[in-house]
Amino acid sequence: MKTAARSVAVAGAVALFAASCGEAPEDEGSDSATGSAATGCMVSDEGGINDKSFNETSYKGLQQAEEEGIISEVSFAESQSEADYEPNVREMVQQDCSIIVTVGFALAAATEQAANANPDEKFAIVDYQYKDANSEVYEIDNVKPLVFNTHEAAFLAGYAAAAYTKTGKVGTWGGAKFPTVTIFMDGFYDGVQYHNQQKGTNVQVLGWDKESQEGQFVGDFENTGLAKQISDNLISQGADVLHPVAGPLAANAATAAQQAGDVAVIWADSDGFESAPEFKDVILTSVLKGMDNAVKAAVEETVNGNFSNEPYVGTLENGGVGLAPFHEFEDEISQETKDEIDQIREQIISGDLVVESPAAF
Amino acid sequence: MSQTVQAAPDESRQTVVRPGWKTPIVLVVFALVAFVFFGLLGDSGRTSTFRVSTSADAWQIEPLALSSRPVALALSALCLAIAVYAIALVRRGQQVPLSLTVMFGVAFVLAFLVWAVAGEQISLTSLLQGALALSVPLVFGAMSGLLCERSGVINIAIEGQLLAGAFLSAVVASLTGSVVAGLVAAVVAGLLVAFVLATFAIKYIVNQIIVGVVLNVLVLGVTNFFYSQLLAPESATWNSPDTLSRVRIPLLSEIPVLGPVMFNQTVIVYIMYITVIGIQVSLFRSRWGLRVRSVGEHPEAADTLGIDVNRTRFRNVLLGGMVAGFGGAFFTLGNVGSFSQDMSAGQGFIALAAMIFGRWNPIGALGAALLFGFANNLQSVLGIIGTPIPGEFMLMLPYVLTIFAVAGLVGRVRAPAADGRPYVKS
Numbered sequence: 106m107k108t109a110a111r112s113v114a115v116a117g118a119v120a121l122f123a124a125s126c127g128e129a130p131e132d133e134g135s136d137s138a139t140g141s142a143a144t145g146c147m148v149s150d151e152g153g154i155n156d157k158s159f160n161e162t163s164y165k166g167l168q169q170a171e172e173e174g175i176i177s178e179v180s181f182a183e184s185q186s187e188a189d190y191e192p193n194v195r196e197m198v199q200q201d202c203s204i205i206v207t208v209g210f211a212l213a214a215a216t217e218q219a220a221n222a223n224p225d226e227k228f229a230i231v232d233y234q235y236k237d238a239n240s241e242v243y244e245i246d247n248v249k250p251l252v253f254n255t256h257e258a259a260f261l262a263g264y265a266a267a268a269y270t271k272t273g274k275v276g277t278w279g280g281a282k283f284p285t286v287t288i289f290m291d292g293f294y295d296g297v298q299y300h301n302q303q304k305g306t307n308v309q310v311l312g313w314d315k316e317s318q319e320g321q322f323v324g325d326f327e328n329t330g331l332a333k334q335i336s337d338n339l340i341s342q343g344a345d346v347l348h349p350v351a352g353p354l355a356a357n358a359a360t361a362a363q364q365a366g367d368v369a370v371i372w373a374d375s376d377g378f379e380s381a382p383e384f385k386d387v388i389l390t391s392v393l394k395g396m397d398n399a400v401k402a403a404v405e406e407t408v409n410g411n412f413s414n415e416p417y418v419g420t421l422e423n424g425g426v427g428l429a430p431f432h433e434f435e436d437e438i439s440q441e442t443k444d445e446i447d448q449i450r451e452q453i454i455s456g457d458l459v460v461e462s463p464a465a466f
Numbered sequence: 467m468s469q470t471v472q473a474a475p476d477e478s479r480q481t482v483v484r485p486g487w488k489t490p491i492v493l494v495v496f497a498l499v500a501f502v503f504f505g506l507l508g509d510s511g512r513t514s515t516f517r518v519s520t521s522a523d524a525w526q527i528e529p530l531a532l533s534s535r536p537v538a539l540a541l542s543a544l545c546l547a548i549a550v551y552a553i554a555l556v557r558r559g560q561q562v563p564l565s566l567t568v569m570f571g572v573a574f575v576l577a578f579l580v581w582a583v584a585g586e587q588i589s590l591t592s593l594l595q596g597a598l599a600l601s602v603p604l605v606f607g608a609m610s611g612l613l614c615e616r617s618g619v620i621n622i623a624i625e626g627q628l629l630a631g632a633f634l635s636a637v638v639a640s641l642t643g644s645v646v647a648g649l650v651a652a653v654v655a656g657l658l659v660a661f662v663l664a665t666f667a668i669k670y671i672v673n674q675i676i677v678g679v680v681l682n683v684l685v686l687g688v689t690n691f692f693y694s695q696l697l698a699p700e701s702a703t704w705n706s707p708d709t710l711s712r713v714r715i716p717l718l719s720e721i722p723v724l725g726p727v728m729f730n731q732t733v734i735v736y737i738m739y740i741t742v743i744g745i746q747v748s749l750f751r752s753r754w755g756l757r758v759r760s761v762g763e764h765p766e767a768a769d770t771l772g773i774d775v776n777r778t779r780f781r782n783v784l785l786g787g788m789v790a791g792f793g794g795a796f797f798t799l800g801n802v803g804s805f806s807q808d809m810s811a812g813q814g815f816i817a818l819a820a821m822i823f824g825r826w827n828p829i830g831a832l833g834a835a836l837l838f839g840f841a842n843n844l845q846s847v848l849g850i851i852g853t854p855i856p857g858e859f860m861l862m863l864p865y866v867l868t869i870f871a872v873a874g875l876v877g878r879v880r881a882p883a884a885d886g887r888p889y890v891k892s
Contacts (some may be wrong), residue, residue, distance in 0.1 A: 106684055117614065151808075152807070153690065153693075153694060153807055154694065155699075155807075156694065156807075183690070183694070185687075195471075207755070234538065257701050274882070276850075284533030311850050312850055314852070319856070321846060321849055321850060324861075325811060327806075327807065327808045327811040328809075328811035328812075328813075329602065329797060329802050329806055329809045329811070330599065330797060330801060330809075330811075330813075331600065331811075331842065331846075333599075334599060334600055334801050334842075334843060335802055335846050336598045336847065337592065337596060337599075338592070338596060338843070338846050338847050338850055339850060340698070341589050342588070342589075342847075342850050342851065350549075351502070353806050354806075355803070356806070357802050360802045360803060383701075383706065384650060430755040434564070456559075
C-alpha cells in the first residue's frame with residue numbers, strides 16, 4: 106500500500122517535472138508542412154520567452170521569420186534554471202531543426218558541447234562570443250555568435266538622461282553581473298560623463314562605477330522584491346532617471362517610478378513604450394538591441410544555405426543597436442539635446458568619438 | 467508497522483546550565499573589530515548624515531549629522547564595555563542575558579553604519595522601510611514553517627506556497643478587480659498546496675522532504691505554464707491587479723523613524739504583526755498550542771492522552787499553508803502588482819532558515835527574518851552611496867551578520883523532537 110502510493114507519487118512528480126521543463130513539439134508530423142520545411146528552434150535563458158526583454162525579442166525574430174515564410178515551424182524550449190540548459194539544447198538537437206538559436210551567454214557551454222557533438226547541426230548564440238582562457242576569441246565551425254555593442258546606444262541614453270535629470274542624479278542597476286548587462290551600464294555611465302564634460306554639468310551616476318566595475322545588482326532575474334527595493338533606494342538617494350538592465354525585472358523599476366512620481370525610466374533591449382505599454386507614462390526612452398533582426402537574418406541565411414560562423418556584431422552603424430524615440434517625453438527633451446544626440450550618433454559611427462567598455466565585442 | 471518514534475531526550479534533567487565562554491569571546495572579537503576598523507582607522511573630520519523625516523511627516527526633524535570618527539569610537543567603546551561586562555558575568559558563573567547581546571548587536575551595527583556612511587547621507591526611514599519590505603515574505607514563510615514543524619511535519623514547500631499565493635492573488639484580483647478577493651485567493655492557493663503536502667506526508671507517509679521539493683517544482687511549472695499561456699499574452703485581463711494602498715495609523719505613524727516604517731503600511735503588514743503575536747501567544751499560552759507542541763515533541767504521549775496526532779498535524783499543515791499563501795500576496799498585491807515567473811526567487815528557503823535561526827519560536831523567527839531583510843537592504847543602500855568596502859564584501863554582509871547572530875545570540879538550536887517523523891499507531 107505504502108509502496109504503491111509512493112510509486113504513484115513519484116510517477117506523478119516525474120510527469121509534472123517533464124511537463125514543466127520542456128515544451129513538447131506542437132506537431133510530431135512536421136513533414137506534413139508544405140513549402141519550406143525548415144524549423145527554427147530556440148532555447149531560452151531563465152526568464153522565459155515572455156520576459157518583455159531579451160528572450161522575448163530574440164523569439165520575435167523567429168516568429169517574424171515564420172510569418173514571412175522563411176521557416177514553416179517554430180519550436181522552443183524555456184529554461185527554468187541552469188540545470189535545464191543542457192537537456193533543452195539536447196532536446197532541440199533531437200528535433201529536426203534547421204537552426205538552433207540559444208539565447209544568452211549562460212547557454213554558451215551547453216551550446217558549445219552540443220555543437221561539437223553534432224557538427225552537422227547549425228547553431229546561433231545570442232550575446233556570446235567564445236573566448237579561451239587567455240581571452241582570445243575563437244570560432245566554432247557551426248556556431249554563429251550574434252553580439253551587440255549596446256554601449257554605443259546606451260551612451261546616447263546616458264547623455265539624454267543627464268540632459269533630462271532635474272535632481273542631478275541618475276541611477277542604473279542590473280539583474281546579474283553579466284558582461285551583457287554591464288555593457289549597458291558602462292555606456293550609460295560614459296554618456297552621462299560626456300554630458301558633464303560637454304555641458305559643464307555635474308550629474309552623478311548612482312548604482313554603477315565604470316572604473317571599479319562595481320554597482321547594484323539583484324543577483325538574478327527573478328527577485329522582484331529586491332529589484333523594486335533597489336529602485337526605491339536609488340530614488341530615495343535622489344535619482345530621478347533609472348536605467349534598469351534586468352530583463353523581466355525592469356518592470357519593477359517602472360513600478361517604483363510610477364509610485365514615486367517625477368521619476369523616469371530608460372528601458373533596455375526593446376522599446377518599452379511598445380513592449381510594456383502599462384509603463385509608457387514613465388518611459389523616457391529605450392536602449393534598443395535588435396536581437397529580433399539578428400536572429401531573423403541568421404535564420405534566413407541558414408535556410409538559404411548561406412550559414413557562416415562569422416560573428417554578427419550589432420552597432421549603431423548597422424542599426425543593430427539604437428535609441429528609441431522619446432514618445433511621451435518628446436516635449437521634455439529640448440530640440441538642442443536631440444540635435445546633440447544625433448550629432449553624437451554620427452560621431453560614434455564615423456569613429457570620431459570612441460565609446461569603450463570592457464564588455465564590448 | 468513497528469513504532470518508529472523514539473522517546474525524546476528528557477530536557478528537564480539538565481538542571482545545571484553552565485554559562486559558556488563562547489558568547490563573551492565572540493563579543494570581544496567583534497568589539498575589537500569595531501574599535502579598530504570603524505573607530506581608530508576611520509577617516510577623521512567627516513560627518514555621517516542620517517535623514518530622519520520623510521517629506522510627508524507631520525513633525526519635521528533635522529537630519530542627524532554626526533561626526534563620524536568620534537561617534538564610531540564611542541559606539542565601539544560601548545561594545546567593548548558590554549563585552550568586558552559579559553566576561554565578568556561568566557567568571558561569576560552567570561549567564562549573559564539576551565538583552566545584553568541584543569544591545570551589543572545594535573551598537574555594533576550603528577558603529578558600522580556611522581563608519582560606512584562617513585561623508586555621505588542616507589535616509590534612516592527608507593533604510594528601515596526597505597528592510598521591512600524585504601522581510602515580509604520571509605516572516606510569513608517562517609511562520610508557515612513553524613506551524614508545521616511544531617506539530618512534527620517538515621514543510622519544504624513554503625517556496626511553492628508563497629509562489630502559488632502570489633500567482634492566484636494576482637489572477638483573481640485582476641479578474642474581479644478586488645484586492646480583497648485577491649487576498650482570499652492567496653490563502654486558498656496556499657491551502658491547496660498544503661493539502662497535497664498534508665495528504666501525502668501524513669496520510670500516505672511519503673517522505674516529507676521529497677513531497678515538499680516535488681510541490682515546489684510543481685507550483686513553479688504550473689505557474690510558469692499559465693504565465694506564458696495566459697498572463698503574459700493577455701496581461702490586461704489576467705495580470706494587472708491593483709496594489710494595496712498604504713494605511714496610515716493615526717498617532718502611531720507620527721512616531722519619528724519607527725512610525726512611518728511600522729505604521730504606514732499595507733494591510734498585509736498589519737496582518738503580519740497580528741499573525742506573529744497570535745501564533746506566539748496561542749502556541750505557548752493556549753490549550754491548542756500545548757497540544758500542537760506535544761504532538762511535535764512526543765506524539766505517543768499525546769496519543770495516550772487522547773489527542774488525535776495526525777488530525778492535529780493535518781490541521782496545522784493546512785494552517786501553515788494558508789499563512790504562507792497569504793504572505794505570497796505581498797509579492798504581487800503588496801508590492802509590485804503584477805505576477806512574474808518564479809518571483810518568490812528562493813525566499814521560501816531563506817524563510818526556513820529564518821525559522822531555524824529563530825529557534826522554532828515566532829518572535830525569534832521574526833527577528834531573524836528582519837535581520838535578513840535589514841542586511842540585504844543595508845547592502846544595497848551602502849552600495850549606492852559607495853562605501854570603503856569592496857562590493858564583494860558588501861554582498862557577504864547578510865551572511866556575516868547571520869554568523870554573528872547565530873554564534874553570539876542563538877546558541878544551541880533544537881528542533882521539535884518528532885520533527886519530520888511520521889506517526890503511525892503501533
